[in-house]
Amino acid sequence: AQSVTQPDIHITVSEGASLELRCNYSYGATPYLFWYVQSPGQGLQLLLKYFSGDTLVQGIKGFEAEFKRSQSSFNLRKPSVHWSDAAEYFCAVAKSGGYQKVTFGTGTKLQVIP
């Protein structure tokens, strides 16, 4: 069965600093990988997705993620964090074939301090 691990429950960064959120997955074949963001009281918004091809994926709001098969990782990065990035971030994996059954990680809460 597929699974996702986000080892950091909570991260605090200063505004303007760089950010990296970690995600490790477990899946037997080539996975579909996603990063979502959720603001308090809101639904989820897709930041970026990886299905195949270039392992460095660009997303919205200046985020990027890199798929590393050898490490079973799909870490999310942003070079300079803005206060509006404070939210909860979820990594997710789905079996090849799209969105038929998506498994989410437990999330990482990002706090941004001035």
Place this chain on the structure above:
Amino acid sequence: KAGVTQTPRYLIKTRGQQVTLSCSPISGHRSVSWYQQTPGQGLQFLFEYFSETQRNKGNFPGRFSGRQFSNSRSEMNVSTLELGDSALYLCASVAGTATSTDTQYFGPGTRLTVL
């Protein structure tokens, strides 16, 4: 184009009652998925429908059921509510075929509180 809409946004029920939640996907989207989000269990997949057929189901008891109509609107039903069913229920839709790689869009959710 309107986004995914969910009704109602908030709901309070008592134990033993049943509840029906509704989801209207983005126009043209044929796949609808449901998720339960709780502080303890996080985001868990409930089920996914495509063209009125349930293609996948998560590990939830039979009290949780759903259906999809010909216009792609979907409902989920929870019977004999338990306190542990209190959660944010999220619906998501995506266009395309069974192997869609399109973006999945989430609705704002329905906050269910069971007393």
